Amino acid sequence: MADAGKTFSSEEEEANYWKDLAMTYKQRAENTQEELREFQEESREYEAELETQLQQTESKNRDLLMENNHLRMELETIKVRGGCRTSPSLWKLLLDRPQAPQPLLTFEATRLCCQG
Numbered sequence: 001m002a003d004a005g006k007t008f009s010s011e012e013e014e015a016n017y018w019k020d021l022a023m024t025y026k027q028r029a030e031n032t033q034e035e036l037r038e039f040q041e042e043s044r045e046y047e048a049e050l051e052t053q054l055q056q057t058e059s060k061n062r063d064l065l066m067e068n069n070h071l072r073m074e075l076e077t078i079k080v081r082g083g084c085r086t087s088p089s090l091w092k093l094l095l096d097r098p099q100a101p102q103p104l105l106t107f108e109a110t111r112l113c114c115q116g
Helices: 011-082 088-095 102-114
Strands: none
Touching: none
């Protein structure tokens, strides 16, 4: 049996042709399997890394929300004690926070103190 358009001078030549072709396809399949295995392994590693980053980000977010709630409660306490418009302790409390940039804290302190 000859490939369409392919002629062989002997059965042995045809057998060698098909054997070589089979080996070529087998090698391609093995290479593709190896590439797939490597890709799956790298994907698992990347997924684990992303999961770790997500957990860290969620933890940081929870910490920031707790800090925000704590600061709001402190602000409300200061408002009840004597108003925050003239309270230097509120400004010191907010501006001494190392976690956030100063312009952001100043804006937030002004916004909160200017609310009713």
